[in-house]
Amino acid sequence: MKKASLKDIAQQAGVSTALVSYVLNGKEKETRVGEVIAQKIRQIAKELNYQPNHLAKSLRSGKTYTIGLIIADISNPFFANIARVVEDEAKKNGYTVIIGSCDEHAEKSWDLLNVLINRQVDGFIIVSCEGSENQVHYLKERNIPFVLLDRHFPEIQTDFVATNNYKASYDAGVHLIQSGYSKIGIMAYKSNMYHMEERVRGYKHALRDNHIEFHDSWLKEVHFETMDSEVRTAIDEILASEQRVDAMIFATYGLAINALKYINELRLKVPSDLAIVSYGQAEVFDLYYCPITYVQQPLEMLGKTAVEFLLTKLKNPEESMKQILMEAKLIARESSKAKPALTG
Amino acid sequence: MKKASLKDIAQQAGVSTALVSYVLNGKEKETRVGEVIAQKIRQIAKELNYQPNHLAKSLRSGKTYTIGLIIADISNPFFANIARVVEDEAKKNGYTVIIGSCDEHAEKSWDLLNVLINRQVDGFIIVSCEGSENQVHYLKERNIPFVLLDRHFPEIQTDFVATNNYKASYDAGVHLIQSGYSKIGIMAYKSNMYHMEERVRGYKHALRDNHIEFHDSWLKEVHFETMDSEVRTAIDEILASEQRVDAMIFATYGLAINALKYINELRLKVPSDLAIVSYGQAEVFDLYYCPITYVQQPLEMLGKTAVEFLLTKLKNPEESMKQILMEAKLIARESSKAKPALTG
Numbered sequence: 012m013k014k015a016s017l018k019d020i021a022q023q024a025g026v027s028t029a030l031v032s033y034v035l036n037g038k039e040k041e042t043r044v045g046e047v048i049a050q051k052i053r054q055i056a057k058e059l060n061y062q063p064n065h066l067a068k069s070l071r072s073g074k075t076y077t078i079g080l081i082i083a084d085i086s087n088p089f090f091a092n093i094a095r096v097v098e099d100e101a102k103k104n105g106y107t108v109i110i111g112s113c114d115e116h117a118e119k120s121w122d123l124l125n126v127l128i129n130r131q132v133d134g135f136i137i138v139s140c141e142g143s144e145n146q147v148h149y150l151k152e153r154n155i156p157f158v159l160l161d162r163h164f165p166e167i168q169t170d171f172v173a174t175n176n177y178k179a180s181y182d183a184g185v186h187l188i189q190s191g192y193s194k195i196g197i198m199a200y201k202s203n204m205y206h207m208e209e210r211v212r213g214y215k216h217a218l219r220d221n222h223i224e225f226h227d228s229w230l231k232e233v234h235f236e237t238m239d240s241e242v243r244t245a246i247d248e249i250l251a252s253e254q255r256v257d258a259m260i261f262a263t264y265g266l267a268i269n270a271l272k273y274i275n276e277l278r279l280k281v282p283s284d285l286a287i288v289s290y291g292q293a294e295v296f297d298l299y300y301c302p303i304t305y306v307q308q309p310l311e312m313l314g315k316t317a318v319e320f321l322l323t324k325l326k327n328p329e330e331s332m333k334q335i336l337m338e339a340k341l342i343a344r345e346s347s348k349a350k351p352a353l354t355g
Numbered sequence: 356m357k358k359a360s361l362k363d364i365a366q367q368a369g370v371s372t373a374l375v376s377y378v379l380n381g382k383e384k385e386t387r388v389g390e391v392i393a394q395k396i397r398q399i400a401k402e403l404n405y406q407p408n409h410l411a412k413s414l415r416s417g418k419t420y421t422i423g424l425i426i427a428d429i430s431n432p433f434f435a436n437i438a439r440v441v442e443d444e445a446k447k448n449g450y451t452v453i454i455g456s457c458d459e460h461a462e463k464s465w466d467l468l469n470v471l472i473n474r475q476v477d478g479f480i481i482v483s484c485e486g487s488e489n490q491v492h493y494l495k496e497r498n499i500p501f502v503l504l505d506r507h508f509p510e511i512q513t514d515f516v517a518t519n520n521y522k523a524s525y526d527a528g529v530h531l532i533q534s535g536y537s538k539i540g541i542m543a544y545k546s547n548m549y550h551m552e553e554r555v556r557g558y559k560h561a562l563r564d565n566h567i568e569f570h571d572s573w574l575k576e577v578h579f580e581t582m583d584s585e586v587r588t589a590i591d592e593i594l595a596s597e598q599r600v601d602a603m604i605f606a607t608y609g610l611a612i613n614a615l616k617y618i619n620e621l622r623l624k625v626p627s628d629l630a631i632v633s634y635g636q637a638e639v640f641d642l643y644y645c646p647i648t649y650v651q652q653p654l655e656m657l658g659k660t661a662v663e664f665l666l667t668k669l670k671n672p673e674e675s676m677k678q679i680l681m682e683a684k685l686i687a688r689e690s691s692k693a694k695p696a697l698t699g
Contacts, residue, residue: 060493060496060497077470084439085429085435085438085439085442085454086432086435086436086438086439088430088432088435091429091430091432091435092430094429094430094456095428095429095430095456095458098429098456098458099458102463107455107466107467107470108455109453109454109455109470109471109474110429110453110454110455110456111451111452111453111454112438112439112442112454114439114442114443119446122451123451126421126451126453127453130453130474130475131474149404152404268638268642271642272638272641272642275642293638293639294612294616294637294639295637295638295639295642297616298612298615298616298619298639298642298643299642299643299644300643300644
């Protein structure tokens with residue numbers, strides 16, 4: 012990439028590089044550069060389409076007004092939409108957002124972190140992936156400002172903005188029970204990420220508190236990478252088991268989509284054959300023949316608050332730690348409507 | 356951001372900074388540094404968690420192995436998915452992708468371009484937005500390598516990888532006509548972007564070549580920003596007109612989603628009340644009660660080829676210009692199935 016340099020301008024104007032620098036940085040008054048020569052320098056800079064090197068500039072000011080946003084999976088509409096919120100909010104505050112997606116790979120997330128640190132972002136907003144705890148420690152040790160978004164590590168003290176997933180799953184379970192379902196399964200990712208564990212824990216406690224015995228066969232954990240095939244097997248198993256479920260909670264949008272496709276193939280009717288509650292929010296839940304009940308995560312607020320926390324921290328690095336768990340809202344629709352009372 | 360420097364390592368090892376630099380850059384052989392001292396330096400670098408400054412390195416090598424990807428709208432699943440393809444392909448080739456989304460605003464796209472140029476990406480892949488021609492000229496003038504993806508400006512000579520939108524719409528029109536529909540409308544964005552104009556032109560020519568007179572009331576152009584409300588009005592108008600359509604083509608995914616929601620509200624049945632063909636591809640088209648016929652853009656190939664073109668160019672800046680229009684494929688399903696023959 013060849014750009015016009017201060018030197019190019021200096022040569023063409025027949026003055027020193029220092030003089031060009033003074034003028035283009037608006038310091039001609041201080042150094043008493045004549046207006047004629049200042050004009051000439053500005054004119055040549057314009058002709059050569061000179062672009063000030065923001066990087067050099069920001070190394071002096073210590074600010075680049077750029078935020079690095081690392082998301083776990085760009086092809087998941089939840090993250091794509093939250094990225095949009097973060098961008099809008101950052102822009103309102105004069106910041107530009109650079110995005111990297113790690114596709115749930117800790118190694119890729121390391122790459123992105125390094126690439127963006129070396130590109131001098133002021134701070135990070137991160138949707139962490141599994142196995143990336145060391146990256147969080149790394150940022151902490153180096154005092155690089157960051158806020159974890161949507162997912163966090165409870166054993167590491169950091170700023171974070173996330174959803175109360177325990178409560179959301181608990182509410183989903185209670186809702187299904189109150190709608191008359193008593194054999195309730197859950198499908199989640201096989202993961203030791205806290206948010207995923209909480210989604211399962213909340214579900215289990217909803218059963219427990221309503222005196223429904225949990226059966227191991229009701230919990231299906233599938234791998235993110237091979238979800239397409241594993242979801243089908245899991246559905247087959249959960250329907251074939253002695254404790255056949257009459258309702259299911261899907262802990263992520265991706266799981267629900269895969270399951271719905273298969274449920275359609277099996278010609279199962281929602282909710283009469285199987286009631287459904289899902290995490291995530293997407294048009295498909297609205298447009299499905301039987302609108303899907305879903306856990307509405309506070310996407311807008313999550314994104315905005317993450318930006319707010321980060322900017323506060325950038326202004327004042329001594330700011331105290333901020334952690335917030337926001338409440339999700341269950342949007343009840345046809346897919347979990349009350350079961351007709353049994354007769355006979 | 357405080358990082359361990361070469362100097363820190365040199366001090367601790369009791370050697371010169373130059374020596375540390377040789378070792379960490381793998382040049383100890385050339386300079387005959389003893390293996391014991393090289394080991395020691397590497398060990399200290401590890402303990403101090405030294406991160407090579409890729410930026411400084413790349414300023415020397417002239418390569419950062421980073422690609423800037425600017426997409427028009429991250430919340431559109433087509434672009435989110437194509438971003439995923441670009442990332443995967445880039446990673447296979449040792450490149451990291453930094454993403455920016457301009458949300459269809461040329462001004463924001465300028466910001467992103469500048470931010471990323473100043474962050475020394477090797478080149479760009481860009482999904483252009485309306486009014487960004489000057490940015491393309493800017494990149495050309497500066498010999499910054501780039502490839503336009505999915506959208507291009509026919510009046511500017513650039514590398515590009517896009518879909519043959521004219522042909523795709525033509526095929527969609529012919530398909531509907533062959534399925535027995537004769538009053539076919541189209542909804543598109545009000546835009547002078549070439550890809551959008553081509554989608555309308557192909558549709559018109561399909562009518563013309565099949566001796567169907569086009570009516571102005573069949574073309575509905577809505578603004579991206581206010582699409583939610585405009586789509587409803589447009590549907591109302593197109594259904595109320597004297598030339599009420601029996602089929603519609605939606606030129607984008609977003610338009611189709613909004614329209615389907617309203618069509619459901621109106622309790623119109625697809626395809627008997629209104630047949631549908633849409634651009635874009637998304638789970639919702641599969642899971643809708645009446646699977647939607649869609650124009651399958653070659654997303655995977657588009658993304659991969661864009662990376663390939665860019666990398667070729669990075670290796671050899673003198674490489675000749677590469678332009679490709681790929682064919683879309685019409686995936687015919689229930690939403691456009693053959694109309695029952697009229698009786699009586």
